[in-house]
Amino acid sequence: MPPKTRYRRWNSFSFFLRSTMWDFLNLFFPLNCAACGNYLFKNEKVICTSCLFQLPKTNFHFQKENPISDIFLGRVKINNATAFFTFNKGSRYQKLIHKLKYNRQAEIGIELGRHFGNTLMNSKDYRTVDAIIPVPLHPKKKKARTYNQSEMIAKGMAESMNSKLIADVLIRSVHSESQTQKDKIERWLNVKNVFAVKSTDSLKNKHILLVDDVVTTGATLESCAQKLLQADGIKVSIACLAQA
Numbered sequence: 386m387p388p389k390t391r392y393r394r395w396n397s398f399s400f401f402l403r404s405t406m407w408d409f410l411n412l413f414f415p416l417n418c419a420a421c422g423n424y425l426f427k428n429e430k431v432i433c434t435s436c437l438f439q440l441p442k443t444n445f446h447f448q449k450e451n452p453i454s455d456i457f458l459g460r461v462k463i464n465n466a467t468a469f470f471t472f473n474k475g476s477r478y479q480k481l482i483h484k485l486k487y488n489r490q491a492e493i494g495i496e497l498g499r500h501f502g503n504t505l506m507n508s509k510d511y512r513t514v515d516a517i518i519p520v521p522l523h524p525k526k527k528k529a530r531t532y533n534q535s536e537m538i539a540k541g542m543a544e545s546m547n548s549k550l551i552a553d554v555l556i557r558s559v560h561s562e563s564q565t566q567k568d569k570i571e572r573w574l575n576v577k578n579v580f581a582v583k584s585t586d587s588l589k590n591k592h593i594l595l596v597d598d599v600v601t602t603g604a605t606l607e608s609c610a611q612k613l614l615q616a617d618g619i620k621v622s623i624a625c626l627a628q629a
């Protein structure tokens with residue numbers, strides 16, 4: 386048998402094996418959609434087609450001025466800003482974010498990041514992005530959660546945008562208290578000097594996309610962007626997975 390045929394045969398056999406294994410495993414350990422809980426089909430990953438289709442997308446990336454860019458107006462110089470989707474309290478999409486943050490389901494972030502990145506590639510404002518930087522978590526918190534959820538989102542986005550992921554330049558230097566019980570000014574004071582940029586060399590003249598999981602007051606993102614803007618010739622855009 387010529388090697389090429391042998392290779393082809395092995396390839397189709399291995400495909401058959403993998404797909405049979407998937408069916409077999411799924412029979413005993415069915416994989417469920419992280420949003421609605423229904424069983425996933427073979428071609429679906431993490432989130433089912435129906436939940437992806439019904440995702441309340443903002444499409445803000447197709448308009449320069451939008452509710453997310455308005456948040457930063459007059460506060461910090463941002464090129465473009467957007468969020469992938471919005472969620473209501475108690476919705477399956479809020480639960481999805483909760484699972485990503487607290488239930489050690491990193492694949493939710495990576496998969497949604499991939500979809501978000503694909504969408505952004507349709508916008509001329511985001512196609513010029515050189516590198517993606519996630520909002521950092523304090524090392525202690527990262528250890529407790531086992532990963533930084535924003536980094537997982539950024540990882541998926543870097544993949545589909547064919548861009549570089551830089552996760553070690555922007556760092557969180559102070560362990561801040563939880564933001565959830567604070568008002569706008571308290572939140573801003575709380576994060577003002579929390580972040581630092583290790584070295585601006587790798588950021589010079591780059592278009593950086595700063596990524597976070599959820600945007601509320603924008604205080605954290607504003608603080609991160611201020612630090613990044615210390616690099617010469619840098620342009621900073623913002624992309625959040627969800628708007629609360």
Ligand SMILES: [Zn+2]
Pocket residue numbers: 418419420421422423432433434435436437
């Ligand atoms: Zn679903």
